[in-house]
Amino acid sequence: MAAGPGATVVAMVELAPPHLRFHRSFLDAVDEFIAGGEERYSGVLVWPADEYFPGVAFTREGLEEPAEFQRLVDLHLADAEPDARVPGDGCPAPTSGWLRETPSSGRSA
Secondary structure, eight states, rough: OOTTOOOOOOOOOEEEEGGGGGGGHHHHHHHHHHHHHHHHHHHHOEEEOSSSOEEEEOTGGGSSSHHHHHHHHHHHHHHHHHHHHHHSOOOOOOOEEESSSSSSOEEEO
């Protein structure tokens, strides 16, 4: 989008709930984070069990499988419910993917 001198361009961001259709773009984003040394921001969850939460552990390799990615999607969708069981002192919250001109599933929590 071109703007004239002194103009301000504001880009709108489209957010979407997690869905299996973002499987490939999610993995691409994970790979970008890992390559950049920022694996902790990749969205590959490892939440230990505690007295309120049974724990989950995902791996980049495991998320290649659509069924395992769907399990991650289902976890995020359930986490948005007010009575969701979450680890530690966390609280239920929705997770949305940031869509670009072509769907990508970077995360925004």
